[in-house]
Amino acid sequence: MSSTIFKLEKVTRSFAAVEVLNPLTLDIPRGEFVAVVGPSGCGKTTLLNLLSGFIEPSSGEITRSGRMRMVYQQDGLFPWLTVTENISLGLRHLKDERELESQLKELTALIKLEGFENHYPHQLSGGMRQRVEIARALAGDTDVLLLDEPFSALDYLTRLRMRRELARMLRERPRTVVLVTHDIEEAAQLADRVIVFSERPAQVRCEWRLYEPRPRDLTHPEVVKAVHQILFELGLEKDSQLETAEWIAG
Amino acid sequence: MTPDHVSTKARLLPLLVLLTALAIWSLLTWLRVFPESVFPSPIAVAKGFGEEISSGRMYNDLVASLFRVTAGFALATVLGIPLGLWLGQGARARIALLPAINFFRSLSPLAWIPFAILWFGIGDKPAIFLIFMASFFPIVLATISAVASIPNVYFRVARDYGIKGFDMLTQVTLPAIAPQVITTLRVTAGLSWLVVVAAEMIAGRDGLGFAIWDARNGLRMDLLVVGMIVIGIIGVVIDRLLVQLMKIESIRWGYDR
Ligand SMILES: Nc1ncnc2c1ncn2[C@@H]1O[C@H](COP(=O)(O)OP(=O)(O)O)[C@@H](O)[C@H]1O
Ligand SMILES: [Mg+2]
Numbered sequence: 001m002s003s004t005i006f007k008l009e010k011v012t013r014s015f016a017a018v019e020v021l022n023p024l025t026l027d028i029p030r031g032e033f034v035a036v037v038g039p040s041g042c043g044k045t046t047l048l049n050l051l052s053g054f055i056e057p058s059s060g061e062i063t064r065s066g067r068m069r070m071v072y073q074q075d076g077l078f079p080w081l082t083v084t085e086n087i088s089l090g091l092r093h094l095k096d097e098r099e100l101e102s103q104l105k106e107l108t109a110l111i112k113l114e115g116f117e118n119h120y121p122h123q124l125s126g127g128m129r130q131r132v133e134i135a136r137a138l139a140g141d142t143d144v145l146l147l148d149e150p151f152s153a154l155d156y157l158t159r160l161r162m163r164r165e166l167a168r169m170l171r172e173r174p175r176t177v178v179l180v181t182h183d184i185e186e187a188a189q190l191a192d193r194v195i196v197f198s199e200r201p202a203q204v205r206c207e208w209r210l211y212e213p214r215p216r217d218l219t220h221p222e223v224v225k226a227v228h229q230i231l232f233e234l235g236l237e238k239d240s241q242l243e244t245a246e247w248i249a250g
Numbered sequence: 251m252t253p254d255h256v257s258t259k260a261r262l263l264p265l266l267v268l269l270t271a272l273a274i275w276s277l278l279t280w281l282r283v284f285p286e287s288v289f290p291s292p293i294a295v296a297k298g299f300g301e302e303i304s305s306g307r308m309y310n311d312l313v314a315s316l317f318r319v320t321a322g323f324a325l326a327t328v329l330g331i332p333l334g335l336w337l338g339q340g341a342r343a344r345i346a347l348l349p350a351i352n353f354f355r356s357l358s359p360l361a362w363i364p365f366a367i368l369w370f371g372i373g374d375k376p377a378i379f380l381i382f383m384a385s386f387f388p389i390v391l392a393t394i395s396a397v398a399s400i401p402n403v404y405f406r407v408a409r410d411y412g413i414k415g416f417d418m419l420t421q422v423t424l425p426a427i428a429p430q431v432i433t434t435l436r437v438t439a440g441l442s443w444l445v446v447v448a449a450e451m452i453a454g455r456d457g458l459g460f461a462i463w464d465a466r467n468g469l470r471m472d473l474l475v476v477g478m479i480v481i482g483i484i485g486v487v488i489d490r491l492l493v494q495l496m497k498i499e500s501i502r503w504g505y506d507r
Binding site (some may be wrong): 069 | 407412425500
């Protein structure tokens, strides 16, 4: 299989007269964790829809490879199904009953929801629901995980905890990840590469790479530095004493 | 919603109310505030109960009424939900039919009584027809609005995970609309029970509605009260049964949040 999962060549997208995406050129290699940060309404969900193939670009070209799963911004668990039933949606291809059982067990353990197998989503906390969504998306042999502001609805501490959880799950089930968020800390704590979008029509304002392995502490120097640089670039923090040689694009 | 925290003592309060009502009723008859011919005593009503049960007439009336309600209501459900599903998905058909459905929903089913008799005569058929007219339109409307309010993300998730065709209906659409539709079924079942009494009073030769009409014509006010009590109790029982549907685990999410 090719080592590039997504290849975007001058991709634009508009809805009627509204231009959402300025020409965007982007390569996402297999195994990379890319975070896209940008203000609400700048076109982050549109980008994910383009990546998943749900919509096609107005101009430019996208090549996609690998099997994808998406966790939507809205609550995507089926409320009429239990935790186990929701997760097994991701295992519909499995015909062998025994294999299905063991996969379900493994996934439930992965998200640490043993004992909640027969609970319904409305009986779970927001963090637990989000874990089930991620487990469903990680079930089976897929290559790509598209995450649309998965932790936005959670409280601050749960959000911090979920970042660690996601990092741990990805160690056990590695995927190419595109995480869309408006949370710069979240991006810096999780991603190998952070891409910062401008207001609509979205344009890459800057890009930042991080090398520290996950999970990273929120106060790890590399995370702090990345957050500072991105905020500075957005005009939200004062000039940095840090050198800016690491900037990849501006 | 379950009043678990209410003490056992408080749960006996309805019984206390019942006993008080009985006491007032007895007092009123004992004092002869109203003539016995228009205000039967509790004892006369109790005797009437025994009479109706031992003659087997109450059983016959009960079965007749329940059969009509069940038939009319089931017919309305079986036809109304598919029509609602179809209209909920097709904008053109919905725009075309919605005014007509709203018109019939707003029309009292009792207004159909003359035609019901002209078309179907006396007996089961006119009652079933009237019950159908009472419940069909609310069920269609509730299904339409339930389908329209299914979050789009459910369909996208379903497609992502390979659910398509008929599975989409049975695994997504139907479970998604179930809570809202069941709420309406509960309301319309109650409505059907109201309608069957009226239908049988005019277009019946048996059934609980006919029983109270017959009692009135025979100046048997005790039997009239017997009929009223049975109608009320069965109405409550029907409602309780349908409430059980709302407690099904895969349905409850629609009410708990
Ligand atoms: N299907 C659509 N039709 C019309 N406009 C849309 C559609 N999807 C998105 N938009 C517009 O595109 C812009 C970006 O939307 P979106 O990608 O959802 O932003 P974000 O996810 O960054 O908050 C918004 O202004 C939105 O109104
Ligand atoms: Mg969005």
